Amino acid sequence: MTSAKIYREYADICISKEKIAPELYEQYGVKKGLRDKNGKGVLSGITDISKIVSSEVIDGKDVPCDGKLYYRGYHIFDLVNGVKERNDYGFEETAYLLLFGSLPDEKQLSEFKRIMAESRALPKNFVRDVIMKAPSKDIMNCMTKSILTLGAYDKKMSDVSISNVIRQSIMLISVFPMFAVYSYHAYNHAENNESFYIHRPDPELGMAENILRMLRPDKNYTELEAKVLDIALMLHMEHGGGNNSTFTTRVVSSAGSDTYSVIAAALSSLKGPKHGGANIMVMNMMEDLKSHIDYSDEKQLYSYLEALVEKKAFDKKGLIYGMGHAVYSVSDPRARVFKQFVEKLAIAKGREKDYKLYSDIERMAPEIIAKKRKIYKGVSANVDFYSGFVYSMLDIPVELYTPLFAMARIVGWSAHRIEELINVDKIIRPAYQSIVEEQNYVPLSER
16 A cells, blocks of 8 residues: 555544534534634733724624724824825834834834844854755745744843843844745745845835845835835734734743744744735635636626635635635725725836726625625625735735735734733643543454
């Protein structure tokens, strides 16, 4: 018997043995995914970092509303508008807010930018010895390898004092783009026979500008491109604490593990297609759509979207990717913010036809999903619906879509790690309802 056949048999044994009757979850009051049928999560902690609002209590009833997202009490709309009004970049200011709980004044922001610039450095020969070795298309795995290896260079790796964790967090936030972009160039060189570029970050530039500078062979980018990317990073930086990767951060932090291991675990969570890879699925769906219909014809587009929900098109999973969210129902505030900047970029890039396609799908999809499927709450476009489109207009390769998410979300992970270490001196240990039945041992010769 071949090894492949043996493994298939092993899989069949596991599936038949481990299958748990669905009704048992309801019988024992166990919520799959730690969420009820309306998407409300089981409370597992308290946070002062961010807040999500998706409904309002009116006359004693929970009524869905336009989604709201607050960072340390500040509405994301206000943070974005503040940056927009002064024609500036917001990544560093927002990172300071999430890490330290208040908006910085000019002196504090200048000092924070200086510390981040000083932290954008890797150990001597790190790129050659770590990043260039065993390049892979899976940039998230390459980043995880880089994080864990970088820990070996830190003499205070296991020190979980708050000052040391803050130092490690700021350093990792600063070098994440280097991990991602250099790993992509190493892969692109090794697998696609392209030139290998290693552009060092410019200490005078912020996060968004340095990402584009390091990524592009000529280091050039427009101000609009950098500012749209900056907004994308702000919108992805944090999301309420209950998402999978942030919960992972909390769980591993509660065990007393070091910062490098914690962030590597969070990164491994984020790379899952059910979490950070959603925008890639949106782009793949769009490619399939364009290859099968004339999407300028609204009747053809409507029929294709119906076929998606009926499991007759694309991957036949019954999903219109980018539509719906575990928490939001009426609208995702991040998508609403993003859309105004997406339109400007689309006009600048001559992609108005594509922008109309996205807008048409956003308008049609909720109606089709409601008509074809029993749903417990409203459906609207989420931030992933537009982010892939933005990245494509910025000429960012698909391999870097999820790493870009990580470059932003590491700020939220770091804030939650610090909050967990300060406030909770107890390991997270949830309970599972056991349905094991006792068995009498049978000797090998009698089985």
